[in-house]
Structures are given as C-alpha cells and as structure tokens.
Amino acid sequence: MAHATARQRSGSGAWSAALLAMPTLLCYVFLYAPILVLVALSFNASRLSASWEGFTLAWYLKSITNPAVLTSLRNSLVVGAAATAIATALGTAAALAFQRHRFRRQGTLEASFALPTIAPEIILAASLLLLFASIGLQLGFLTIIFAHVAFTVSYAFMVVRARIAGFDRSLEEAAADLGAGPVRTFLLVTLPAIAPAVLAAALLVFALSIDDYVVTSFVAGVGATTLPLQIYSMVKSGVSPEINAISTMLLAATALLLLGAFLLEQGRRPRTAALPALLGLAILGAPFVATGAPAGGSPDVLNLYIWSNYIAPETLAKFERRYGVRVNVDLYDSNEALLAKLQAGNAGYDVICPSDYSVQVLSAQRLLRPLDHALLPHLGNTDAAFLDRPYDPGNRYAVPYFWGTTGIAYSRRRVPEGVDSWAFLWDPRFRGRILMLDDAREVFGAALKRRGRSLNETDAAALEQARNDLLAQKPLVRAYNSSNFEDVLLSGDVWLAQGWNGQFAKAMAQDPDIVYVIPKEGSTLFIDNLAIPVDARRPDLAHKFIDFTLEPEIAAEICQTMKYSSPNRAAWPLLPEDIRRNRAIFPPPDALTRLELLRDLGETTVVYDRLWTEVKSSR
C-alpha cells in the first residue's frame, strides 16, 4: 500500500516535471525557429543567402579558426561553468529547504522564487546594471556571472523542486537512525537520490547562460565578450555565412544540452541523458581541440567603442602591430546607446566616438577626459573647418574622426523620376519599401525638415506634428535600421532608405542602380569625434590611437575603406580620384549650405524620447 502511494507520488512528480519542461521546450523551439533557416544557409557555398551554389563546410572551418570567435566562446564557457555551479547549488539548496520545512506563507515565498523566470529580461538587465553601478563594481566577467546566476537560479530551483516533490525521506531517517550525521546522510543518501534532478537543473542553467544576449549585453564590460555578443557584433558589420555556421553550432549544442536536461527531468537514467549532454559539450569544446586554445589576453589592450562600419580590421591590425597591443572593439549604432553605456559608469573603454552633440552632453556630465594635445602631434592635419566647434571649444575633449551627411538613397530602377525631397518617404506608392534609421533625432529630423523646420526644434506643437507625421508614415515603413541599412537597400527589400552617406557610398560602388541624395529641404551634418572617457584605464594608449588615426596615410585608409568623409586635410591628396570626386562622400558646396548640426536639446531630449517611443510602439 505504502509502495503504491510512493509510486503514485513519483508518478505525479514526473508529470509535473514534464508539465514544467514542456512549455520550456516549446519556448525554445519558438525562439530558435528563425535560426533553423540559417542552418540550411550555413552549408551554402554562396556568400549571398539568396542563391544556393552547392554544399560546403568552409564557413564552419572559417568560424572555428576566427580568434575573436574562439575567445568569445572561451568566455562563454567560463561564465557558463561558473554560473552553472553557483546557480545549481543555490537552487538545489532552496528546493530542499522548501521540501523539508513548512515556512509561513510558503506559497508566496515559492512564487517569489519563480518570479524572475517571468519578469521581462530587459528589466532584470537594467536593474542589475544599476545595482552594479551603484556599488561601483567594474563591469566584466564577475558581473556577467552574477547576472547569469540571478536569472537562472529560479530555473534551477523549479526543476529540482518539481523532481523531488515525491522524494521519500524514509531513507534519510533510516540513515540517521543508523548513526549517520547530517553531512554524511546528505552526501551518501540524499544527493545520489536527487542527482538526476540536480543534473537536469545544471544542464538547463548552462544552456540558458551560454545563449543569453540581453542581460549579458547590459552587464558585460570590455574584454568579456561572450559568444552571443560576438555574433551580434558580427551581424552588425554585415551578415556573413560564417555567422550562420556559428549559430548552427550554438543551436545544436544548446538543443542537445536541453535534451539531456529534459531526459533527466523525465526520470530517464543518467546514462541515457549523458549521450546528448556530452555531445552538446563536445560541440562547444571542439573548436579548441581543432585549433588549440586562443592565446591568453595580453596586458596591453586598448578598448575601443565605436560606431559599426567605422573602422576596418586591417587598420586596427596596423595599430596592433606597430605598438604590440591588442585592440578590443565593441560597436554601437546610436549616440543614445553610447550615452547610456557611459552614463551607467564603469564601462571600461579607452576610446569612444561620440557625434558633435554627444561630445557636448558627455563633457557637461564630466564623463570625458581632457585631451593632452602634446600627445597628438598630428592634430594639425585636421582641416580648420572641423576644429574649435561650439560643441567642443578648443577641442579640449575630442578630435574629428569622420564627418558626413544624412540623406536618402534609392533604386533608380524603382524610382525612375528621381528623389529630391523628404516627402518621398511619405509617398504611399512606396508602401513597405521604405527604410528609416532607428534613431530618434534623425527620424524626427527628417519629419521636421519635411515641414521646413529645424532639426533642433523644441517647440511642443511642432514636435507633436512631427510625431503625427511619423505615425502616419509608419505603415509605409518596412524597417527602422541604423546598422546595415545599405544592405537592405542592396538586397532590393526596400527601394528608398534614410541613412548615412558612407555606407550608401559603399552600396553605390556595388550597384550602380543606387543613388544618394541630400533632400532639398536640408538635412543633418554630423562630425563624429574620438574622445577618451574619464575612467579610461589606458589614456596613454588612447592618445596613441587617436594620433595614429590622424596620420595622413591612416586617415586616407580609413576614408577609403569606410567611405565616410575625412576631415583630414593631409589625407585628401592621398585619396584616389574616385573617392575625392564621389559626391556622396564629399558633397558639393551648395548641398553643404542646407545642412545643420544636431545640438544637445537639454530638457527637450525627454520629449523626443517620449514621442519616439510613441511612434515605435504604435501598431
């Protein structure tokens, strides 16, 4: 009779475990469905996803020999292992405590343990960042591990709790009766009995940690790039089949680990679950066996935080070779992302690339370090037109790196009559074929200019009008994108795109059908600068790097590879004819008179934020 009850109890334990596991599994299927498309493409010999040119494993070989990928994978494994050990131990201890003791308000207490699994990840991420900043913790490995423990411990608790619901305590009592102390009883009786549950929890925690992006992106400091962060930053500088290959490996490894966890949760024997789990771990470890471990980090590292598509790897390699250092690069696509990262504190960057108005914001908040001009002997190469601007008198904090314009690029074939006005981006004929930047100031800038207003409008009624215009435009917009907008235009998905000149100049070099214009109503002129954050760890290297970019040959190379406009007068004669004459890169003087710099709008910034959120969140 007692036997039957125990069976029933463990049966219901298995059921509730299955019930808990199923939604998790379904969520994963849903999350990974888009990547499944990539799986097929990872074997495609063609660089373009559009056409199939035969089967290849070349992208896999390329990705597992890429040092940046290897380093980030190693970081992910270190974080995953630490988070798994800590979260599983904590989760198991909590599950046992709840199983053995009746607490007051047990239900509420248990529910509060489950809460982090349903709380929005972004909120968890932001609050962890705030917590770390307020206790002055430098962002890095430690903060990622803490954060991963914080969001996985509930999963570990829930898995163990569900599995041991029917745990028969009579064995423990028997051991105690025979004279075993609590530690011995735990190690020799309890632990073996609940081992499958603990292992299932560990595998789940590891899988969650290995593939987390959102939380990690908030709390990661420089030099602690995990694999998902690496993949994202590679996507931002252009999607390549290499990314498909890495994603496929990550997907396979996570799926196998989850399968192992699932089998254990189902009550299968550990040996059955070992096969998929070990296979998953083997996939993650294989690159190291194939290529040897990556070289350990050198102590001389320059941490650079810069716009995507703003510096070529070969230029960085030149700096690394010359000074025997390593450059660590993180990318962003909006001034607001840069400001948020710096304002949170402890980001650990040595060089950043703020636009004009952001230099003003950052210097006012004392987040920039005054430059030592004696360490910048090549500063004199900069054309006087870009020096001593009101956002940074005397170039106390920043030196110009690139300048450029915001405009519209379009397909001549699709819009044969030509584009000359922002009004084209509101033309219903192009429904679903328009792309806008994912940038509040730029998108409002376009709407304001269309109505003959300034980019720096602060009048409430004019801003509400712009918001209404943007809401009316939204059904025509295919995407808001500030990273690879030129690729979307090249692929033919959109016919007209708002964007920045350099990337469009690149697209025009690939496809003569593409044209770039600065609308007649006027647009943004930007001057993007290099600057040093106040808490930079290597201001010496930072000055070396900034001065390096000011050398004529280097400045010319940067301009030629990225196709944004160079403020470096000494570099101009070194540029090939086709770059110097390219009107997308160096616009004619009459177009320049129609441009305006964005300014820091102080209090009105929050109005832009609010109105932009209204536009982005409307259906």
Ligand code: N2P
């Ligand atoms: C580079 C974007 C240009 C910066 N991806 C615009 N300020």
